Amino acid sequence: MKRLFAIAVIGMCAVANGAFAQLRVVTTSTDLASIAKEVGGNRVAVESLTTGNTDLHYAQARPDYIVKLNKADLFVSIGLELEAGWVPLLLNQSRNPKIHRGAPGYCVAYAGIDLAEKPTGEITRQMGDIHPYGNPHYWPDPINGIVIARNIKESMIKIDPAGKDEYEKNFHSFKDAAVKKTKELMALMSPHKGKEVVVYHTEFVYVLRRFGLSQGMMIEELPGVAPSPAHAKKVIEYIRARKVPLVLVSPWSNVSYAGKIAKEGGAKLLVLPIQTGSVPEAKTYLDMIDTSVRMLHKGLTQ
Numbered sequence: 001m002k003r004l005f006a007i008a009v010i011g012m013c014a015v016a017n018g019a020f021a022q023l024r025v026v027t028t029s030t031d032l033a034s035i036a037k038e039v040g041g042n043r044v045a046v047e048s049l050t051t052g053n054t055d056l057h058y059a060q061a062r063p064d065y066i067v068k069l070n071k072a073d074l075f076v077s078i079g080l081e082l083e084a085g086w087v088p089l090l091l092n093q094s095r096n097p098k099i100h101r102g103a104p105g106y107c108v109a110y111a112g113i114d115l116a117e118k119p120t121g122e123i124t125r126q127m128g129d130i131h132p133y134g135n136p137h138y139w140p141d142p143i144n145g146i147v148i149a150r151n152i153k154e155s156m157i158k159i160d161p162a163g164k165d166e167y168e169k170n171f172h173s174f175k176d177a178a179v180k181k182t183k184e185l186m187a188l189m190s191p192h193k194g195k196e197v198v199v200y201h202t203e204f205v206y207v208l209r210r211f212g213l214s215q216g217m218m219i220e221e222l223p224g225v226a227p228s229p230a231h232a233k234k235v236i237e238y239i240r241a242r243k244v245p246l247v248l249v250s251p252w253s254n255v256s257y258a259g260k261i262a263k264e265g266g267a268k269l270l271v272l273p274i275q276t277g278s279v280p281e282a283k284t285y286l287d288m289i290d291t292s293v294r295m296l297h298k299g300l301t302q
């Protein structure tokens with residue numbers, strides 16, 4: 001009883017001080033959470049469902065995620081079927097129509113992104129089973145980070161119009177920081193312009209494109225499809241013939257297999273932490289960009 005009273009008093013004080021309930025934001029990934037924190041500032045409480053080393057294609061739909069989504073005011077996901085294996089199920093079970101697709105609390109983070117590897121014409125299995133609408137790994141490009149931030153800001157304003165000025169201000173600070181970081185890293189990467197790398201899964205294409213590199217062959221046969229021995233042989237020959245300097249793989253992908261291919265082809269293996277929190281240095285979204293691009297630079301420097 002005493003405790004209940006104390007809670008009530010705290011609640012009243014908060015109202016008297018002009019405080020407000022924070023917007024509860026739930027994101028599928030740590031990158032979206034970091035950006036949402038930047039944009040929302042003190043007006044929001046943000047939580048990512050996954051950690052920085054989760055393969056977002058294959059995360060599990062856990063019961064505690066449903067509880068979190070049930071209480072959320074805003075839900076932000078990468079979309080484009082990246083989380084198709086777990087998010088639709090969670091949203092269905094959340095009993096929270098505020099965050100269902102089409103509702104103001106459902107943020108489409110990719111709106112306005114220039115998608116890579118977009119299928120032309122009819123959607124076929126050509127892109128494998130997991131990238132049916134184009135490449136969904138768009139966040140490692142910091143300019144796309146600005147687009148994500150803008151989409152999150154618009155959603156926050158829709159559901160919390162009183163916070164508009166603050167969201168706008170925070171968005172502009174984030175945008176300025178992202179532009180500054182991009183310019184700095186573009187200058188760093190300029191000596192490597194045009195260099196080609198081989199990748200395990202096609203999840204680096206946006207960061208490569210931003211910093212003037214190109215993606216050569218994939219070790220996977222198709223996105224999400226493990227390589228056959230014949231395909232692996234072709235990749236090794238490709239690396240040797242074109243003197244590809246680097247093979248890229250993410251920490252949550254098949255690092256040992258990528259390492260074997262790199263070794264046989266005579267390339268270096270680089271495990272690139274393209275998610276916030278994947279390594280301790282990648283504490284925020286822009287730290288993650290900085291860490292990953294500096295690793296690329298180092299890996300490409302002979």
Ligand SMILES: [Zn+2]
Pocket residue numbers: 057130131136137201202203223
């Ligand atoms: Zn993928």
